Amino acid sequence: MNTQRRNRLVAIVFLLGGTAITAALVLTALEENVNLFYPPERVVNGDAPTGVTIRAGGMVVCGSVAHDASGLGVSFVLTDYKGSDFMVRHVGILPDLFREGQGILVTGELDSERVFRASEVLAKHDENYMPPEMAGIGIEAEACDSPDSTDPAFAS
């Protein structure tokens, strides 16, 4: 390789390396802001602010879902299966995939009692796919019966 080409190659390597390092520094500095939601641990330990709109996520605790007798209101507990969990109150529609044992993201505010007042509920599914008969349960069955209901995706 002649010197001119080598010099150009070196320049490109520096350019690319510089860009990569810059991107890494920026993204590291921004880390908290790049995360889409607060995991249960950070809601419980007080990292998540109260009174402002935030996102939080966790797994719906089996048996914790309580629908209001009157209508659309629902409350449930989100957990990381590692000892951190918090209560969510929501009035409105739930995604099709909302079930006990399901990963869930909620948008809303933490009130002074650190109950999460959700205005939007989204389902976070994992990367596992299988046919219904392989899951050993019907589509309508509760995820709490399925063997892999300990998704670790919410650990911080």
Place this chain on the structure above:
Amino acid sequence: MNEFVTFLQMGGHGLYVWLAYGIAWAALIVIGVRPILTRRRFIAMHRADAEPERTAE
């Protein structure tokens, strides 16, 4: 026939599934047809260039 309608409905997700496949197929057709047209246009353009020369022969 009923079976076919059930298939199209995709258990209530028909709109989403067919829309996604429709967009994907349409995009493949668009990017696939474009170079064919470009090539035809190139050949046609140069045919037009060549015509007067041939009549002069």
Place this chain on the structure above:
Amino acid sequence: MGRLAAFAHRLGSPRWFFDITGPWLVVLSVIGIALVTVGSVWGLVFAPEDYQQGNSFRIIYVHVPTAHLAEALYLAMGAAGVVLLVWRMKIADMFIAVTAPVGMVITGVALLTGAIWGKPTWGAWWVWDARTTSVLVLFFLYVGLMALRQAIPAREQAGRAVAVLAVVGTVNVPIIKYSVDWWLTLHQPSSFSLTEPPTMPAEMWLPLLVNVVGFYCLVAAVVLAGLRNEILERESDTAWVRDWLARKLRGSEA
């Protein structure tokens, strides 16, 4: 090294490239159309539904191939950018010029099919998490490559400026790939890796594999066809293109 250098030298000749790629184009198109047809029908009709998502899971068979290609095409352009900047090979510039619009369309399809999949599963068309946002950045990088080329009138300067952007933009690709591991996102982690078995049974991933290979073949054919057109246009005043045209015109009138 000698053989590689000889190959690179011949690749520098647009005419040689044009001559050998004619048959490849046919083969890639036929295989691509066949595989995408088989994979799509397999995915729509014969693959089982997912135990949680039901039939909306079938969107995976068009979403994953396009999302994968969106990243791969950008990496290929970055490599071509290095080749252009260091070795000044014209064909590398043509490759970037032809691939950018194709990559933009494919990335657009990945974003749209992702949104359509998101609505019935997540409950939202769009969420600004690290994965979706970084893929949107990829889309705008493709748009930027095209706009930059338009903005600079001198072909050679335009080609080099675009190549620099193509090379620098590759930094975004690992960010896309690892976004779901590095940050908390709504998008789920990857179902496939080189070291782990897939997180779905064969009856689900086989049609996906067929469609991924099929989409790759089709897009390769599209890029190749575009490259051949680009070569014809850039070399249109050379003797070999005039000969080729004369043969074509005679052939079409015979």
